[in-house]
Amino acid sequence: MEKFLALTEEKKMTILNAALQCFGKFGYEKASVNDIAVAAHISKASMFQYFGSKKQLYIYLLEYCKKVIEEIFEKAHLDSKTDLFDRILASSRMEMESFQNQPFTLQFITSVWEETSPEVADALVILTEEACSFRNDMVLREEDALKFKNPEDARPVFQMLLLMGEGYAARYRGANAFDFETVMDDFEKNIAILRKNFYKEEYLK
């Protein structure tokens, strides 16, 4: 594994992205080490030189993604935001940015949730626990509902926004390129529209 870490940052990223993409697309069993090597433009032998085995590579990717998720956590610092829509917007922006910088991480993480291969079943626990606690931190708070014309609308609107987020993710999953700013603007405008129509007049700054 030290062999891999000693590579240039660019080469490491090329290999990581190739592996994330292949595992994300095919799943553990159907993704072959050769697939990944070809996508990374290196020899299959080097892959084994760097990671030892297919399983060790997969585990490395799991831990790598764990780090990425933790970074998203930190940078979003949701605690400071008092408004529901601001919190949703901030966390979405962080998610989208990291998705932009590391296009295959999200695809890989999504695939992990559907992974059923017994060979890596033991290793899967690592990621799933982390990911769950993410949403708990930005969960709807009691005071959020008070800003709504109909406070009982707060929860459904929150759920709708989560749903839209999954919609965006599905729409751009596997797309090799997309305009980050356009999508983010789109989402921001949608949030503004919802806010304008659901909030009491007094909370429309």
Next chain:
Amino acid sequence: MEKFLALTEEKKMTILNAALQCFGKFGYEKASVNDIAVAAHISKASMFQYFGSKKQLYIYLLEYCKKVIEEIFEKAHLDSKTDLFDRILASSRMEMESFQNQPFTLQFITSVWEETSPEVADALVILTEEACSFRNDMVLREEDALKFKNPEDARPVFQMLLLMGEGYAARYRGANAFDFETVMDDFEKNIAILRKNFYKEEYLK
């Protein structure tokens, strides 16, 4: 192919679902005929007895899905609905119902959009054209916007609902069972909330 058509309806569906699921999950190249045979609880030899070759099986599935989509078209008869939300609700209900009855069809169709295998590239044109014209029929009409407090909100709200639909699809993709009525109720409530907050008073029946 006549061999396959002569089977009991139940056995045919078991085989179709197995094939849709495997191709949907793995893509054309990575899904093996053996995977499908095992999932369908029949021998691999029978698969070739029924369909001749892997490619012919895939093409059969494409045409089968085309039929399913056409049925959804017919049953929804969107022309009769004058209200935007009613049209969205009706088409979503149809989509969800057929998703419920034939759980792997949607997964397969989704995968077709990402299919890159050259071996079936020629056959893929069949489905993609059909699917595109689907949304054109329920596209936002001019008169829909007039019901909104802010007519310029109509288009974004329509886009948001499409996005939510993709979100639902992504959330339940690959789930082997889910409560159809619960999900549909959820969506229906969301639509009611949007309607109440976005429509002018006079259009709230």
Next chain:
DNA sequence: ACACCAATAACCGATTCGGTCAAGTAATTA
């Protein structure tokens, strides 16, 4: 007892699998 037929176990050559290794090449050291 026979003929018929759908289903499959066993098999085909070819390819690919995860993984190894020795030869080649570039970079370092002396």
Next chain:
DNA sequence: TAATTACTTGACCGAATCGGTTATTGGTGT
């Protein structure tokens, strides 16, 4: 420059799997 070291990879391994074929099986009707 010669020797040494570190890195990369083409060629290779046995085993498994690939798409596809064939010979045998067990069941059914007569």
